[in-house]
Amino acid sequence: MKLVLDTFSEVHDLLRHRQTAEFWEFADHDIIPGAVYLFGRTQFTRHVEQIRSLALAGTIQPVLSNPAEGSDTMRWQIEGLGCTELVKQGRILVLTGGYLPADYPALYYENYLPKLLDYKENRRAAEEYSQQFRVDRPYRFLFLNGRGRRHRQQLIQRLAPVLDSAVWTNLDAAAGPIRTLPDHYEFDFYQGRQQALADSGFVKYDLFNNTWGEIYLKSAPYCDTHFSLVTETVFDYPYTFRTEKIWKPICIGHPFIVASNAGYYRDLHRLGFRTFGHLIDESFDLIDDNRERLERIAQTVEWLCSQDLASFTQAAQEVCKYNQQQMAELRPKIRAEFPQRFEQFIHERSRV
Numbered sequence: 001m002k003l004v005l006d007t008f009s010e011v012h013d014l015l016r017h018r019q020t021a022e023f024w025e026f027a028d029h030d031i032i033p034g035a036v037y038l039f040g041r042t043q044f045t046r047h048v049e050q051i052r053s054l055a056l057a058g059t060i061q062p063v064l065s066n067p068a069e070g071s072d073t074m075r076w077q078i079e080g081l082g083c084t085e086l087v088k089q090g091r092i093l094v095l096t097g098g099y100l101p102a103d104y105p106a107l108y109y110e111n112y113l114p115k116l117l118d119y120k121e122n123r124r125a126a127e128e129y130s131q132q133f134r135v136d137r138p139y140r141f142l143f144l145n146g147r148g149r150r151h152r153q154q155l156i157q158r159l160a161p162v163l164d165s166a167v168w169t170n171l172d173a174a175a176g177p178i179r180t181l182p183d184h185y186e187f188d189f190y191q192g193r194q195q196a197l198a199d200s201g202f203v204k205y206d207l208f209n210n211t212w213g214e215i216y217l218k219s220a221p222y223c224d225t226h227f228s229l230v231t232e233t234v235f236d237y238p239y240t241f242r243t244e245k246i247w248k249p250i251c252i253g254h255p256f257i258v259a260s261n262a263g264y265y266r267d268l269h270r271l272g273f274r275t276f277g278h279l280i281d282e283s284f285d286l287i288d289d290n291r292e293r294l295e296r297i298a299q300t301v302e303w304l305c306s307q308d309l310a311s312f313t314q315a316a317q318e319v320c321k322y323n324q325q326q327m328a329e330l331r332p333k334i335r336a337e338f339p340q341r342f343e344q345f346i347h348e349r350s351r352v
Contacts, residue, residue: 008113009040009065011095014338026050033059034352041066041077048081055091061352067111070098071234072263075265078104090258090351095342098241099267100236105346109338110271110306112240114331116247121187125217126324129204129252131224131254135310142225142254142302144245146214148172148206150293151235159229159296162305166222166229171204185221187213207304214243222254226309228234228317229301229340232260236290240267250323255316257304259297262288272326278314280304299325 002020005012014307015038016084017021023029024038026047037051037060044051044064054060055232064083067076078087087091090105097111116122124128143159143166145152153175156163170179180186180194180203190213197203222228228249236240238261249256255276258264265275265285280303284296304312 001343001350002032002333004037004060005030006031006038006040006043009038010067010210011065011109011262011338013343014335014343018343031060033130036061036063036346036350037062038065039064041069043096045081046242048083051092052083052086055086058091058352061093061346062091062307063095063346064339065074065095067095067097067109068106070096071100071321072237073233073241074098074106075104090349093345093349097243099239105349107342110242110334112236112242112244112331113247116244116251117216117327117331117332119215119217119257121321122215122217122248122251125219125222126252128151128219129222129254131220133253135313137224137226137309137313139167139225140309141227141229142166142221142249143168143231144214145175145230145231146171147202148175149231149233149235151230151290153323154294155229155231155298158294159301162302167225167306170313171207172202174202180207183211184267185218186226187216187218189213189216199270217252222249222252225254226313227255227257227304230256230258230260232264234259234261235294236258237261238263238288240264242268247327250320251326252316253320253324255313257297257300259294262286262293263271273323275321276316 003016003018005019005022007022017168026043039062051062055062076083083092087094088103094104094106095109096106099108101105103283126290138346156170158174170176177197190208193207230245232241232245240261246258251252251286265282281300287293287296
């Protein structure tokens with residue numbers, strides 16, 4: 001296989017030892033006929049017309065690489081680039097961080113799990129949480145919300161009666177009034193920025209100074225809450241997309257309830273992780289109807305808030321510790337296995 005890599009693609013370092021050539025700017029690159037070209041989103045978008053022409057002619061096998069996105073967002077990107085039919089025909093292949101329908105030839109890469117553990121700050125936070133572990137905590141749950149997606153807005157409204165007992169955020173006025181973390185719960189880099197934020201719009205970029213601030217863990221809000229209510233990116237779309245949102249509580253050892261697509265827990269179990277079905281009702285994961293699933297999730301949160309949370313926190317520790325170990329073991333495995341998985345995917349799907 002002749003392989004040409006975009007140096008800005010997320011998996012460049014994982015495939016670099018197998019490449020034939022690489023490019024910084026596709027416009028300055030001499031095309032190698034018959035090669036597989038892996039493009040990051042920026043280069044693909046910038047040169048989409050040329051890439052479409054090369055794909056139609058069968059000159060190269062393009063691969064759109066964007067494992068930072070998945071599921072519905074990835075499908076929207078493909079459609080916006082005018083590449084849906086070329087993808088379905090296999091003339092353009094896709095590397096994504098979320099599951100896609102079967103008629104989209106795509107290779108899934110678990111992008112966020114290994115990345116979260118790359119940050120020494122996150123590994124330190126997990127150690128601090130373990131050292132400071134106690135079952136007597138001032139708040140019931142942690143509920144972090146960035147962009148005002150519909151399921152987040154609905155949960156904020158539905159759970160209003162119990163939010164006084166939660167540490168929670170809303171960084172998008174589309175979902176209601178802006179609410180940030182108290183300063184002592186915010187990660188060190190971003191403390192003191194809350195007061196300067198506008199009270200309308202989407203304030204995440206201002207809060208995190210246009211950096212990926214939500215990747216960082218700080219132990220304090222986890223130490224002071226009994227469980228996390230995780231609102232994943234995808235809810236209405238029936239394909240799983242696991243982001244840093246789920247890996248943060250798993251990394252630190254915090255029990256969780258996830259508001260996401262139907263089957264999200266099933267897919268998490270298939271990856272080798274455990275959840276808390278022996279302690280709470282997780283049957284909402286089997287509900288296809290989005291409104292009914294959301295209501296059942298809210299009911300589960302309300303029910304758990306009414307229980308002896310100290311006992312729950314203690315009983316959940318075995319699963320939390322297991323998941324931490326599973327995450328640590330998967331981190332190198334995911335990266336080590338990716339080159340072979342990529343080559344097999346190309347071998348099975350390439351049109352050149």
